[in-house]
Amino acid sequence: MQKTIITIFSTFAILSMASCFPKASHVIRSLPVESREQILAQYNQDQLAEGKAIFSSSCDNCHKLKQPETRTAEKWNSIIKRMIPKAKLSDEEGKLVRAYVIANSKTI
Numbered sequence: 001m002q003k004t005i006i007t008i009f010s011t012f013a014i015l016s017m018a019s020c021f022p023k024a025s026h027v028i029r030s031l032p033v034e035s036r037e038q039i040l041a042q043y044n045q046d047q048l049a050e051g052k053a054i055f056s057s058s059c060d061n062c063h064k065l066k067q068p069e070t071r072t073a074e075k076w077n078s079i080i081k082r083m084i085p086k087a088k089l090s091d092e093e094g095k096l097v098r099a100y101v102i103a104n105s106k107t108i
């Protein structure tokens with residue numbers, strides 16, 4: 001009996017700890033690595049403007065805004081998947097922010 005209680009308690013503790021480290025949704029995690037050109041072919045200016053608005057309002061809660069031009073598309077592809085869950089964005093919002101930063105990323 002006591003073992004059952006301990007098991008239930010530890011399962012609960014582990015689950016509640018896991019929620020402190022939010023993971024990107026399956027949709028966000030499975031987005032392919034894409035170049036500026038690939039993004040520009042899929043998103044129109046309105047969507048990129050929307051992405052910029054979400055970026056400006058959601059990405060400066062923990063640190064100053066890290067402008068898209070400061071990183072290459074390659075870098076953004078990996079960083080943005082970590083930051084979307086931190087900013088608690090929906091899949092749609094996350095995709096738009098991702099498109100905006102990659103579309104405006106640093107060109108070498």
Ligand code: HEC
Binds near residue numbers: 082
């Ligand atoms: C809940 C807090 C939080 C939010 C919201 C957040 N970030 Fe971050 N960000 C961090 C922390 C902590 C780090 C440093 C540790 C790391 O790199 O994971 C960081 C690091 C970064 C870096 C530097 C990473 C590197 O390796 O160079 C970039 C770029 C960045 N964030 C972009 C963003 C963008 C874009 C958004 C909006 C989608 C965002 N962040 C939202 C907490 C946050």
